[in-house]
Amino acid sequence: MCLALPARVVAINGLDATVDLGGVRKAISIELVPEAQVDDYVIVHVGHAIGMVDADEAARTLALFAELEASQSQEMMPQVVA
Amino acid sequence: MSPLAALAGQYVLRPGQNPSLAGHRPVLQAGTLPRLLRGQTGAGLVRILGSLFTLCSHAHQRTAALAWNAACPLADPLPVAPRVLLRLETARDHLRSMALDWPSRLALDAQHVQGLRLLVANPLMSASTTGMNSEQAALRLTALRVWLNDFEQASADTAAAVGQASPLQVLQDWQALANGLNPALNRLDLLHPDAHEQALRLCELAQAMLAEPDFVQRPNWRGECAETGAWTRLRHRQQSPSPFLSAWSRLSARWSEVQDIAGAEPLPQNAPQDPLLSSGALALGEGSAIAWCEMARGLLLHWVQVDARGGVVDYRVLAPTEWNFHPQGALAQSLAEIPSDDVRSARCLAAAFDACVDCRIEGVTP
DSSP states (O other): OOOOOEEEEEETTTTTEEEEEEEEEEEEETOOOOTTTTTOOEEEEEEEEEEEEEEHHHHHHHHHHHHHHHHHHHHHHHOOOO | OHHHTTTTTTEEEEEESOEEEEEEEEGSSSSSHHHTTTOOOOHHHHHHHHHSSSSTHHHHHHHHHHHHHHHTSSSSOOOOOHHEEEEEEHHHHHHHIIIIIIHHTOOHHHHHHHHGGGGGSTTTTTTTOTOOOOHHHHHHHHHHHHHHHHHHHHHHTTTHHHOSSSHHHHEEEEHHHHHTTOOOOOOOOOOOOSSSHHHHHHHHHHHHHHOOOOTTTOOBTTEEEEEBOOOOOOOOGOOOOSSSOOOHHHHHHHHHHHHHHHHOOOOOOOOOOOOOEEEEEEEEEEETTEEEEEETTTEEEEEEOOOTTTTEEEEEEHHHHHHHHHHHHHHHHHHSSSOTHHHHHHHOOOHHHOOOOOEEEEOOOO
């Protein structure tokens, strides 16, 4: 994915992990960031965690995406003509 | 898919059909990014664009800082990462693409996936580049050169057994097919060896970008679709005829570029330009500028308009994927010409043009 959505690690089994990505659970590999722990935030690309972000940065980024999503929903709402 | 993930978008490729390509990236939809960025000042702009994108975060940060500095020449300039970091990040993006994207794009079997996964051990893969200086980046690239030599030597020793002398040899089953796919080549040639000519072209593109609200999602250059990638760099411009005509040559251009970067002479600390990967900015008028950066997937462009108080009024991002996955572009035309059940060729073309988002192929069973 081109967007850097922070995903929260919710379970780890060796180098396999489960993350919560915007409310959706996904199985990923943490081979490239083996230091990741439960509750850490990672950036996922094609099923691999490729980087980590701290909790504050993750919160800021998720807020940005929420703003983007809201902005888009607003754009797609039908215009009311008086 | 969560609503947030849906912002990234998806492309659907339909071999042998018309239209052969559908989809877009909602995040780049007209007005979406400008609304988010409106009122931001330089540092906030760079931080936001760096936070939004995964693989090309470094390129967005560089291009945003360059655009801002050119648009606000009287303000304190924003720091721009050393050029050698662009080399490092580009090589890393290529290696990541080969190791992680090719297996899924090409639906490779376990043995082939294992061959490509050997690339994961390269010394750039896990390196954090945050705060990395020129010397540290240069050392990493030296380590890459040594690793590539060892990799090729070790692989060559066992090539007879596993056929892995390079990631390209892992794909040798695909080579004949990919060599037979020859999308018409129309290189995006905005960058030019002559600075004056380049400035004229960038001005012309900026005007076209502002004239059409959806330009960044359906770009054209002088009315025609064009493509961009490792094979369309400014440094390849003089090569005529182009060696990059088939899907195979477009795929292998990435591995060639990794070798070019690893083997290149070190860049002087404050080199004004990099002969391998061009980046820079052009002021267009009061508070306005366009900036560019040759990154792994091709040419990235940012345009900015800043008001007198130093806040963003308008912002456009024109990324490589929108050129390469244009519904009338070379990929779309090539897809339309293959049989509707030829999913393998469609996969090969998708990997050659390398979208930064998910691609789904809808073949028709005969």
